[in-house]
Amino acid sequence: MNIQFLTPSLLFNRNNIQKNNSVQKDSFVKSNNTTYPNLAPLAKDTVSFTASPMQKILLMRNDRVAYGVLQDIVAEAQKDVDKFVRTLKAGLKGLVESPAHPDNPIVAGTAGIKGRAKSARSLGDKIPEDMITKGEIDNVGDLRGTRIVMRAGTQQDYDKLFKELGKMVTRGEFKPVSVENYRLTSKDSYVSQSTLNKFETVCQKMGIYPEIISKPKESGYTAVHLNALLPNGKPVEIQIMGRDMELSKDIQDQYYKWMFCHKDLDPKYRKIQKVFEEEIPKLDDFQLETLKRYMVDSFDHARKVPPKQSKRNMNMAKDFLDFPYSLPQRLSYRSIYEMMQECDKAEKLAKAQKAAKNTSNKG
Numbered sequence: 456m457n458i459q460f461l462t463p464s465l466l467f468n469r470n471n472i473q474k475n476n477s478v479q480k481d482s483f484v485k486s487n488n489t490t491y492p493n494l495a496p497l498a499k500d501t502v503s504f505t506a507s508p509m510q511k512i513l514l515m516r517n518d519r520v521a522y523g524v525l526q527d528i529v530a531e532a533q534k535d536v537d538k539f540v541r542t543l544k545a546g547l548k549g550l551v552e553s554p555a556h557p558d559n560p561i562v563a564g565t566a567g568i569k570g571r572a573k574s575a576r577s578l579g580d581k582i583p584e585d586m587i588t589k590g591e592i593d594n595v596g597d598l599r600g601t602r603i604v605m606r607a608g609t610q611q612d613y614d615k616l617f618k619e620l621g622k623m624v625t626r627g628e629f630k631p632v633s634v635e636n637y638r639l640t641s642k643d644s645y646v647s648q649s650t651l652n653k654f655e656t657v658c659q660k661m662g663i664y665p666e667i668i669s670k671p672k673e674s675g676y677t678a679v680h681l682n683a684l685l686p687n688g689k690p691v692e693i694q695i696m697g698r699d700m701e702l703s704k705d706i707q708d709q710y711y712k713w714m715f716c717h718k719d720l721d722p723k724y725r726k727i728q729k730v731f732e733e734e735i736p737k738l739d740d741f742q743l744e745t746l747k748r749y750m751v752d753s754f755d756h757a758r759k760v761p762p763k764q765s766k767r768n769m770n771m772a773k774d775f776l777d778f779p780y781s782l783p784q785r786l787s788y789r790s791i792y793e794m795m796q797e798c799d800k801a802e803k804l805a806k807a808q809k810a811a812k813n814t815s816n817k818g
Contacts, residue, residue: 522575522579525575528575528589529572529574529575530572532572532573532593532598532689533571533572535572535687535689536570536571536572536599536601536691537570539570539599539629539691540568540569540570540601542623542628543601543603544568546619546623546626546628547561547568547603547620550616550619551563551567551568552567560606560609560612560613561604561606561616562604562606566604566698568601568602568604569604570600572599573595573598573599576721577718578592578598580716580718582595594689596682596690596692599685599690600691600692600694601692602693602695603616603694603695603696604696604697604698605698606697607697610645610647610650613645613695614647614650617646618653620681621658624657624658624661624663625657625660625661627661627686628686629683629684629686629691630663631654631658631663631665631681631683632665632666632683632684633666633667633682634651634654634667634668634680634681634682635670635681635682636651636668636679637670637672637676637677637679637680645677645678645679645695645696646679651667651669655667674750674751675751675752675754676700676707676754677696677700678696678700678704680692680693681693697757697758699757699760699774700754700757700758702757702774702792703753703754703757703775705795706788706792707750707753709724709727709731709791710731710746710750714731723798724794726794726797727794727795727798730785730786730790731786733785734783734786737783741781742781742782745781745782746779746782749776749782753775753776756776760774775789776788
Protein backbone atom coordinates (compact mmCIF):
# COMPACT_ATOMS: atom_id res chain seq x y z
CA MET A 456 0.00 0.00 0.00
CA ASN A 457 1.63 3.21 -1.15
CA ILE A 458 0.26 5.92 1.14
CA GLN A 459 -0.20 9.26 -0.56
CA PHE A 460 -1.92 11.98 1.42
CA LEU A 461 -4.44 14.38 -0.01
CA THR A 462 -3.76 18.07 0.46
CA PRO A 463 -5.72 19.80 3.22
CA SER A 464 -7.91 21.60 0.67
CA LEU A 465 -8.85 18.34 -1.03
CA LEU A 466 -9.54 16.71 2.29
CA PHE A 467 -11.80 19.57 3.30
CA ASN A 468 -13.76 19.17 0.08
CA ARG A 469 -13.72 15.38 0.29
CA ASN A 470 -17.47 15.07 0.13
CA ASN A 471 -17.41 16.69 -3.31
CA ILE A 472 -15.11 14.02 -4.74
CA GLN A 473 -16.93 11.68 -7.14
CA LYS A 474 -16.95 8.09 -5.90
CA ASN A 475 -16.73 5.68 -8.81
CA ASN A 476 -18.63 2.39 -8.63
CA SER A 477 -20.20 3.31 -5.30
CA VAL A 478 -23.22 1.42 -4.03
CA GLN A 479 -26.09 3.55 -2.80
CA LYS A 480 -28.64 1.35 -1.16
CA ASP A 481 -31.66 3.51 -1.95
CA SER A 482 -30.83 3.39 -5.66
CA PHE A 483 -31.28 -0.32 -6.05
CA VAL A 484 -34.06 -2.86 -6.08
CA LYS A 485 -34.28 -5.35 -3.25
CA SER A 486 -33.25 -8.82 -4.36
CA ASN A 487 -35.71 -11.70 -4.24
CA ASN A 488 -33.03 -14.04 -5.64
CA THR A 489 -35.06 -14.80 -8.78
CA THR A 490 -35.79 -11.82 -11.02
CA TYR A 491 -34.95 -8.13 -11.05
CA PRO A 492 -37.58 -6.28 -13.14
CA ASN A 493 -36.04 -2.86 -12.45
CA LEU A 494 -32.68 -3.73 -13.93
CA ALA A 495 -32.12 -2.32 -17.41
CA PRO A 496 -31.32 -5.32 -19.66
CA LEU A 497 -27.90 -5.16 -21.32
CA ALA A 498 -28.16 -8.54 -23.07
CA LYS A 499 -30.92 -10.88 -24.15
CA ASP A 500 -30.23 -13.45 -21.44
CA THR A 501 -30.50 -11.28 -18.35
CA VAL A 502 -33.66 -12.24 -16.50
CA SER A 503 -32.90 -15.22 -14.27
CA PHE A 504 -30.30 -14.99 -11.51
CA THR A 505 -30.20 -18.76 -11.19
CA ALA A 506 -29.16 -19.61 -14.76
CA SER A 507 -25.56 -19.77 -15.99
CA PRO A 508 -23.91 -17.06 -13.84
CA MET A 509 -21.29 -16.02 -16.36
CA GLN A 510 -24.05 -15.00 -18.78
CA LYS A 511 -26.15 -13.01 -16.32
CA ILE A 512 -25.46 -9.33 -16.83
CA LEU A 513 -26.04 -7.54 -13.56
CA LEU A 514 -25.08 -3.97 -14.26
CA MET A 515 -27.64 -1.24 -14.70
CA ARG A 516 -27.13 1.35 -17.43
CA ASN A 517 -25.78 3.81 -14.87
CA ASP A 518 -22.92 1.38 -14.16
CA ARG A 519 -24.09 0.50 -10.65
CA VAL A 520 -24.63 -3.05 -9.52
CA ALA A 521 -27.99 -3.78 -7.94
CA TYR A 522 -27.47 -3.75 -4.17
CA GLY A 523 -29.72 -6.77 -3.72
CA VAL A 524 -27.66 -8.81 -6.16
CA LEU A 525 -24.49 -7.98 -4.26
CA GLN A 526 -26.18 -9.05 -1.04
CA ASP A 527 -26.95 -12.44 -2.60
CA ILE A 528 -23.33 -12.86 -3.74
CA VAL A 529 -22.03 -11.92 -0.29
CA ALA A 530 -24.45 -14.29 1.47
CA GLU A 531 -23.23 -17.22 -0.61
CA ALA A 532 -19.60 -16.21 -0.11
CA GLN A 533 -20.13 -16.08 3.67
CA LYS A 534 -21.24 -19.73 3.61
CA ASP A 535 -17.96 -20.62 1.88
CA VAL A 536 -16.02 -18.62 4.48
CA ASP A 537 -17.79 -20.24 7.43
CA LYS A 538 -17.10 -23.69 6.05
CA PHE A 539 -13.44 -22.93 5.40
CA VAL A 540 -12.93 -21.44 8.87
CA ARG A 541 -14.19 -24.73 10.31
CA THR A 542 -11.71 -26.55 8.07
CA LEU A 543 -8.84 -24.33 9.25
CA LYS A 544 -9.77 -24.81 12.90
CA ALA A 545 -9.82 -28.58 12.46
CA GLY A 546 -6.53 -28.67 10.58
CA LEU A 547 -4.70 -26.29 12.94
CA LYS A 548 -6.23 -27.29 16.28
CA GLY A 549 -2.89 -28.67 17.48
CA LEU A 550 -1.36 -25.18 17.21
CA VAL A 551 -4.01 -23.19 19.10
CA GLU A 552 -3.07 -22.06 22.59
CA SER A 553 -4.98 -23.49 25.54
CA PRO A 554 -4.56 -23.81 29.32
CA ALA A 555 -2.81 -27.10 28.71
CA HIS A 556 -0.65 -25.67 25.89
CA PRO A 557 -0.15 -21.96 26.61
CA ASP A 558 2.89 -21.71 24.30
CA ASN A 559 1.08 -22.81 21.15
CA PRO A 560 1.47 -20.14 18.44
CA ILE A 561 -2.13 -19.37 17.39
CA VAL A 562 -4.29 -17.12 19.59
CA ALA A 563 -7.07 -19.01 21.35
CA GLY A 564 -10.80 -18.67 20.64
CA THR A 565 -12.58 -16.83 17.87
CA ALA A 566 -9.82 -14.19 17.80
CA GLY A 567 -7.28 -16.71 16.50
CA ILE A 568 -8.89 -18.19 13.38
CA LYS A 569 -11.71 -16.23 11.79
CA GLY A 570 -13.19 -15.12 8.50
CA ARG A 571 -15.57 -12.76 6.77
CA ALA A 572 -17.07 -12.12 3.37
CA LYS A 573 -16.60 -8.58 2.08
CA SER A 574 -19.73 -6.47 2.64
CA ALA A 575 -22.02 -5.60 -0.27
CA ARG A 576 -21.08 -1.95 0.17
CA SER A 577 -17.32 -2.63 0.01
CA LEU A 578 -17.73 -5.08 -2.86
CA GLY A 579 -19.68 -2.53 -4.88
CA ASP A 580 -17.01 0.10 -4.24
CA LYS A 581 -14.22 -2.22 -5.37
CA ILE A 582 -15.43 -3.84 -8.58
CA PRO A 583 -14.34 -2.09 -11.79
CA GLU A 584 -16.79 -0.82 -14.38
CA ASP A 585 -16.14 -3.68 -16.79
CA MET A 586 -16.93 -6.38 -14.21
CA ILE A 587 -20.57 -6.95 -15.07
CA THR A 588 -21.51 -10.57 -14.41
CA LYS A 589 -22.28 -12.49 -11.26
CA GLY A 590 -19.57 -15.01 -12.07
CA GLU A 591 -16.90 -12.33 -12.35
CA ILE A 592 -17.96 -10.55 -9.17
CA ASP A 593 -18.17 -13.85 -7.29
CA ASN A 594 -14.49 -14.45 -8.08
CA VAL A 595 -13.11 -11.19 -6.66
CA GLY A 596 -9.96 -12.28 -4.86
CA ASP A 597 -10.66 -10.92 -1.37
CA LEU A 598 -14.44 -11.43 -1.37
CA ARG A 599 -13.74 -14.41 0.90
CA GLY A 600 -11.22 -13.56 3.59
CA THR A 601 -9.85 -15.53 6.52
CA ARG A 602 -7.23 -14.67 9.10
CA ILE A 603 -4.88 -16.61 11.36
CA VAL A 604 -3.62 -14.51 14.29
CA MET A 605 -0.36 -15.55 15.93
CA ARG A 606 0.69 -14.85 19.52
CA ALA A 607 4.15 -13.92 18.27
CA GLY A 608 5.78 -13.65 14.87
CA THR A 609 8.74 -15.99 15.34
CA GLN A 610 10.14 -18.13 12.55
CA GLN A 611 9.71 -21.23 14.69
CA ASP A 612 5.98 -20.55 15.02
CA TYR A 613 5.57 -19.99 11.29
CA ASP A 614 7.57 -23.14 10.54
CA LYS A 615 5.02 -25.12 12.55
CA LEU A 616 2.10 -23.34 10.90
CA PHE A 617 3.24 -23.89 7.32
CA LYS A 618 3.97 -27.53 8.06
CA GLU A 619 0.31 -28.01 9.05
CA LEU A 620 -0.92 -25.91 6.12
CA GLY A 621 1.11 -28.20 3.86
CA LYS A 622 -0.73 -31.21 5.28
CA MET A 623 -4.04 -29.49 4.52
CA VAL A 624 -2.92 -28.96 0.93
CA THR A 625 -2.03 -32.65 0.69
CA ARG A 626 -5.53 -33.54 1.91
CA GLY A 627 -7.05 -31.35 -0.80
CA GLU A 628 -8.61 -28.85 1.62
CA PHE A 629 -7.39 -25.85 -0.37
CA LYS A 630 -5.13 -25.14 -3.35
CA PRO A 631 -2.50 -22.38 -2.94
CA VAL A 632 -2.18 -19.90 -5.80
CA SER A 633 0.40 -17.56 -4.29
CA VAL A 634 2.17 -16.76 -1.04
CA GLU A 635 2.94 -13.08 -0.45
CA ASN A 636 5.55 -12.58 2.26
CA TYR A 637 5.53 -8.91 3.29
CA ARG A 638 8.36 -9.30 5.77
CA LEU A 639 11.55 -10.24 3.98
CA THR A 640 13.87 -12.84 5.44
CA SER A 641 15.91 -11.20 8.18
CA LYS A 642 16.62 -11.60 11.86
CA ASP A 643 12.99 -10.75 12.65
CA SER A 644 11.23 -12.21 9.59
CA TYR A 645 7.93 -14.00 10.02
CA VAL A 646 8.69 -16.97 7.82
CA SER A 647 12.05 -18.19 6.58
CA GLN A 648 12.74 -18.78 2.90
CA SER A 649 13.55 -22.40 3.66
CA THR A 650 10.07 -22.85 5.14
CA LEU A 651 8.49 -21.32 2.03
CA ASN A 652 10.62 -23.62 -0.13
CA LYS A 653 9.42 -26.67 1.80
CA PHE A 654 5.81 -25.53 1.46
CA GLU A 655 6.30 -25.01 -2.27
CA THR A 656 7.73 -28.54 -2.59
CA VAL A 657 4.69 -30.03 -0.84
CA CYS A 658 2.43 -28.18 -3.25
CA GLN A 659 4.42 -29.28 -6.30
CA LYS A 660 4.06 -32.92 -5.29
CA MET A 661 0.30 -32.35 -5.56
CA GLY A 662 0.69 -30.78 -9.01
CA ILE A 663 0.21 -27.27 -7.60
CA TYR A 664 2.66 -24.50 -8.42
CA PRO A 665 2.05 -21.44 -6.22
CA GLU A 666 3.90 -18.20 -6.88
CA ILE A 667 6.14 -17.24 -3.97
CA ILE A 668 6.42 -13.45 -3.65
CA SER A 669 8.68 -11.70 -1.14
CA LYS A 670 8.37 -7.94 -1.05
CA PRO A 671 8.15 -5.25 1.62
CA LYS A 672 5.20 -2.88 1.90
CA GLU A 673 6.00 0.83 1.80
CA SER A 674 3.43 1.32 4.54
CA GLY A 675 5.46 -0.87 6.90
CA TYR A 676 2.66 -3.45 7.11
CA THR A 677 4.08 -6.93 7.55
CA ALA A 678 2.18 -10.18 7.25
CA VAL A 679 1.94 -13.28 5.10
CA HIS A 680 -0.97 -13.49 2.66
CA LEU A 681 -1.79 -16.88 1.19
CA ASN A 682 -4.12 -16.70 -1.81
CA ALA A 683 -5.83 -19.97 -2.58
CA LEU A 684 -8.76 -21.76 -4.16
CA LEU A 685 -11.40 -23.63 -2.17
CA PRO A 686 -12.48 -27.14 -3.24
CA ASN A 687 -15.41 -25.51 -5.08
CA GLY A 688 -12.96 -23.41 -7.12
CA LYS A 689 -13.75 -20.10 -5.40
CA PRO A 690 -10.84 -17.85 -4.34
CA VAL A 691 -10.06 -17.23 -0.68
CA GLU A 692 -7.41 -15.12 1.03
CA ILE A 693 -5.67 -16.31 4.21
CA GLN A 694 -3.97 -13.49 6.13
CA ILE A 695 -1.40 -14.54 8.72
CA MET A 696 -0.07 -11.99 11.21
CA GLY A 697 0.71 -11.27 14.85
CA ARG A 698 -2.10 -9.79 16.96
CA ASP A 699 -0.37 -6.45 17.54
CA MET A 700 0.08 -6.11 13.78
CA GLU A 701 -3.59 -6.99 13.34
CA LEU A 702 -4.64 -4.28 15.76
CA SER A 703 -2.62 -1.59 13.99
CA LYS A 704 -3.84 -2.78 10.58
CA ASP A 705 -7.53 -2.70 11.55
CA ILE A 706 -7.18 0.88 12.78
CA GLN A 707 -5.18 2.05 9.79
CA ASP A 708 -7.82 0.52 7.51
CA GLN A 709 -10.28 3.13 8.79
CA TYR A 710 -7.89 5.96 7.91
CA TYR A 711 -7.12 4.38 4.56
CA LYS A 712 -10.75 4.06 3.49
CA TRP A 713 -11.64 7.63 4.36
CA MET A 714 -8.47 9.52 3.42
CA PHE A 715 -7.11 7.63 0.43
CA CYS A 716 -10.04 5.73 -1.10
CA HIS A 717 -12.66 8.47 -0.55
CA LYS A 718 -15.03 5.88 0.92
CA ASP A 719 -17.41 6.18 3.82
CA LEU A 720 -16.65 3.89 6.74
CA ASP A 721 -18.85 0.98 7.68
CA PRO A 722 -22.14 2.44 9.00
CA LYS A 723 -21.42 1.05 12.45
CA TYR A 724 -18.34 3.31 12.60
CA ARG A 725 -20.21 6.57 11.97
CA LYS A 726 -18.80 7.91 15.24
CA ILE A 727 -15.25 7.46 13.94
CA GLN A 728 -16.08 8.98 10.57
CA LYS A 729 -17.49 12.04 12.32
CA VAL A 730 -14.15 12.52 14.10
CA PHE A 731 -12.30 12.20 10.78
CA GLU A 732 -14.61 14.74 9.16
CA GLU A 733 -14.09 17.20 11.99
CA GLU A 734 -10.34 16.82 12.56
CA ILE A 735 -8.51 15.74 9.41
CA PRO A 736 -9.47 18.69 7.16
CA LYS A 737 -7.89 21.02 9.75
CA LEU A 738 -4.46 19.38 9.49
CA ASP A 739 -1.70 21.29 7.72
CA ASP A 740 0.93 19.68 5.49
CA PHE A 741 3.36 19.13 8.36
CA GLN A 742 0.68 17.41 10.46
CA LEU A 743 -0.38 15.19 7.56
CA GLU A 744 3.21 14.12 7.04
CA THR A 745 3.52 13.47 10.78
CA LEU A 746 0.42 11.27 10.66
CA LYS A 747 1.78 9.39 7.67
CA ARG A 748 5.07 8.78 9.47
CA TYR A 749 3.23 7.60 12.57
CA MET A 750 1.30 5.00 10.57
CA VAL A 751 4.53 3.49 9.25
CA ASP A 752 6.23 3.65 12.66
CA SER A 753 3.21 1.98 14.29
CA PHE A 754 3.66 -1.11 12.15
CA ASP A 755 7.35 -1.20 13.03
CA HIS A 756 6.46 -0.83 16.71
CA ALA A 757 3.89 -3.64 16.48
CA ARG A 758 6.55 -6.01 15.15
CA LYS A 759 8.72 -5.36 18.20
CA VAL A 760 6.12 -5.81 20.94
CA PRO A 761 7.35 -8.78 23.00
CA PRO A 762 5.25 -11.97 23.02
CA LYS A 763 2.81 -12.40 25.88
CA GLN A 764 0.21 -14.83 27.02
CA SER A 765 -3.33 -14.19 25.79
CA LYS A 766 -6.00 -13.05 28.19
CA ARG A 767 -9.64 -12.69 27.23
CA ASN A 768 -9.90 -9.14 28.60
CA MET A 769 -6.38 -7.98 27.79
CA ASN A 770 -6.09 -4.25 27.11
CA MET A 771 -4.22 -4.27 23.80
CA ALA A 772 -4.37 -0.46 23.50
CA LYS A 773 -1.50 -0.06 25.96
CA ASP A 774 0.85 -1.45 23.30
CA PHE A 775 0.27 1.44 20.88
CA LEU A 776 3.14 3.70 19.96
CA ASP A 777 2.78 7.09 21.67
CA PHE A 778 0.77 9.41 19.45
CA PRO A 779 2.52 12.66 18.33
CA TYR A 780 1.69 15.62 20.55
CA SER A 781 1.32 17.84 17.47
CA LEU A 782 -1.78 15.93 16.31
CA PRO A 783 -5.31 16.02 17.77
CA GLN A 784 -5.55 13.24 20.34
CA ARG A 785 -9.01 12.37 19.04
CA LEU A 786 -7.16 10.91 16.05
CA SER A 787 -4.83 8.76 18.13
CA TYR A 788 -4.80 5.01 17.57
CA ARG A 789 -5.80 4.51 21.18
CA SER A 790 -8.82 6.78 20.77
CA ILE A 791 -9.88 5.15 17.47
CA TYR A 792 -9.40 1.71 19.01
CA GLU A 793 -11.65 2.56 21.95
CA MET A 794 -14.33 3.93 19.61
CA MET A 795 -14.12 0.78 17.47
CA GLN A 796 -14.61 -1.32 20.60
CA GLU A 797 -17.68 0.72 21.56
CA CYS A 798 -19.16 0.52 18.06
CA ASP A 799 -18.55 -3.23 17.78
CA LYS A 800 -20.15 -3.77 21.17
CA ALA A 801 -23.18 -1.66 20.21
CA GLU A 802 -23.62 -3.57 16.94
CA LYS A 803 -23.37 -6.92 18.72
CA LEU A 804 -25.97 -5.81 21.27
CA ALA A 805 -28.31 -4.56 18.54
CA LYS A 806 -28.06 -7.88 16.69
CA ALA A 807 -28.75 -9.82 19.87
CA GLN A 808 -31.80 -7.68 20.63
CA LYS A 809 -33.09 -8.11 17.08
CA ALA A 810 -32.62 -11.88 17.26
CA ALA A 811 -34.42 -12.00 20.63
CA LYS A 812 -37.29 -9.94 19.22
CA ASN A 813 -37.63 -12.23 16.20
CA THR A 814 -37.64 -15.26 18.45
CA SER A 815 -40.30 -13.65 20.66
CA ASN A 816 -42.48 -12.81 17.65
CA LYS A 817 -42.27 -16.38 16.36
CA GLY A 818 -43.27 -17.66 19.79
